[in-house]
Amino acid sequence: MSELRVDSGEIQLVVFKLGTEEYGVPITQVQEINRLITPTKIPQAPSFVEGIINLRGNIIPIIDLKKRFGLALEEYTANTRIIVVNVGKHTVGIIVDAVTEVLRLATVSIEPPPPMISSIAVDYLKGVGKVGERLLILLDLDKILTEREQAQLAGAL
Template structure:
C-alpha cells in the first residue's frame, strides 16, 4: 500500500483469486499465506460453510468454503484450488478458493463502490470494485464475511478441536 505526502492511501496491494468465473481481491495485509488444498478434519455441529480444521505448523485453523458461504455453485476441487490463510479481526481462518491468480497493485482512483447487482454475492460482503484494464475485480470486505455469532462459533470450534483432535 502506498500513501501520498498527506498520508492518503494512493494504491492498495491485493491478492487476486477466482471463485467460479469471477475475480476477487483481498488486501495483502490480511493474507498470512497461500497453501495447496489439504483435507480438513470435519468438526461436528459446525456451520455448513465450515469445511473443518487444519493443522498449520501446530496451529489449529478453521477452514471455510467461500462458495458455500456465498451460496455460489459448487464445483470439484482442482490442482489449482488453494486455501488462503487470512486474518478476520482476531481470528485466523483458511478460505477455500478455486485459484489464486496474482498479486497486484491497484490505484485507489480505480476503485468504485459496489453496484447493487455486480455479482451473485450480497453487497454486504463487498468493499468495492476495481478496474484493471478491461477486467473488473470484486473487493471482498473480509471483516464482514462472518457475522459476530459465526466468529464466536469458529472460535468455539477451534477451542473444541484443540481439546479433542490429535494430529
C-alpha cells in the same frame, strides 16, 4: 472504503477466482497461500465451514467461500488453494478455485459496489476495482463471518 486507502494511493491485492469471477483481498490480511489439504470435520459447524487444519501447530477453521456465498459448487482441482487470512481477531483459511496474481491497484480505480455486481451479497464487498478491461470484486474479509459465527468457531476449536 476508507480502509482500502494507503498513503501511496494504491493497494496491493491478492487476486483469486471463484467460478468465473475474479476477487481481490488486501495483501495485508493474507498470511499465506497453501495447496488444498483435506480439513478435519468439526461437529455442529456452519455448513460453509469445511473443517479445521493444523497449520504449524495452530488450529485454523477452513471456510469454503463458494458455500458461504451460495455459489455453484464444483469439484476441487489442482489449482484449488487455501488462502490463510486474518478475519477480525481470528485466522481462517478460505478455499478458492485458484490464486492468479498479486497486483497493485490505484485507489482511484476503486468504486463502491453496485447493488448487483455479482451473485454475492453487497454486504461482503468493499468495492469494485478496474484493472484495464477487467473488474475485480474486492471482498471485505471482516464481514465474511458474523460475530456470532466467529464466536461459534472459536468455541468449536
